[in-house]
Amino acid sequence: MVLRFNGIPLSVFYVSCLALFAACGRKESPAGDAFSDNPLLAQYEGRKLHYQEIANDLPAGLQGKDSAQFFNSYVDRWLKDQVLLADAVSRLAEKREIEVLVDQYRDELMLMRYEDQLLKEKLDTAISREELEKYYQSNKSNYKLESTIFRFVMVKATKPVADSRKLDQLWASGYKTADLQGLRRYCDNNAEICFLNPGRWYKWEEIGRYIPSRFLSERNISGGMKRDFADFNYSYKIHFLEVVHPHEDPPLSFVADQAKRAILHERKRKLLEQHKTERYENELRNKRITIYSR
Secondary structure, eight states, X not given: OOOEETTEEHHHHHHHHHHHHHHHOOOOOOTTOTTSSSOEEEEETTEEEEHHHHHTTOOTTOOHHHHHHXXXXXXXXXXXXXXXXXXXXXXXXXXXXXXXXXXXXXXHHHHHHHHHHHHHHHOOOOOOHXXXXXXXXXXXXXXXXXXXXXXXXXXXXXXXXXTHHHHHHHHHTOSSHHHHHHHHHHHHHHEEEEEOOTTOOEEHHHHGGGSOTTTOOGGGOOTTOEEEEEOSSEEEEEEEEEEEOTTSOOOHHHHHHHHHHHHHHHHHHHHHHHHHHHHHHHHHHTTOOOOSOO
16 A cells, blocks of 8 residues: 555655755744644544654664655554554443553653652762661671672683793782782783782682682682692682681671662652652641541
């Protein structure tokens, strides 16, 4: 079926519109005018489809025949949907139930958007160290470890180890920022893999595959442990700075992000509840609320 607008095939009409807009810019014209910036393209049972509704969805870079095809397909789909929707309105027995659901969804969406706006305007997101520590101590039982966690540094270098004396010196100098920079430069040029973030907590399943199980396992690592060993292909240097096993309390630094999210969640809940209560009581005082069941 070839769709037409005032006797003109829509494919020709769309391309003409696009060319006209590109050449002349957008001008104010009466709605429905073929040469307005938002002409009426299709209509069914009082529902109207205008050019801009389709243009907003037009993929970037689509031109000429491809653009016309996109418009044609869009109009076809829209008209089919409108015909089916009209059938649904006339034949469905549960129209009232659907209307109620739509109203509920609209109300929920409006509330959600308004609450988001209130939180952006009023929520204090700063969390002090003292508040974080207090929350952690009060809720420590909520944070149980399922596996061993640890902070460590490791260099896994391919054998034969390039400039091994320099590596030994860098490794022995410690893990201050300047020393780590030297280790990182060495690793970039000579190592298979390195873990050089001593402040980060890891789980064994994240790094176990990089360490031969005959040398180390999750059960036999401990805080302060240093190991220097080699297999046929690689040389390893590992220092476990801190280790916490599942039967022990996780450190605050490990659960800090979770704790911060929990604190902010509670702040949001209290802020919204306080705002609702204040607005409700204000409307009661102003006698804008009528309660018939009390």
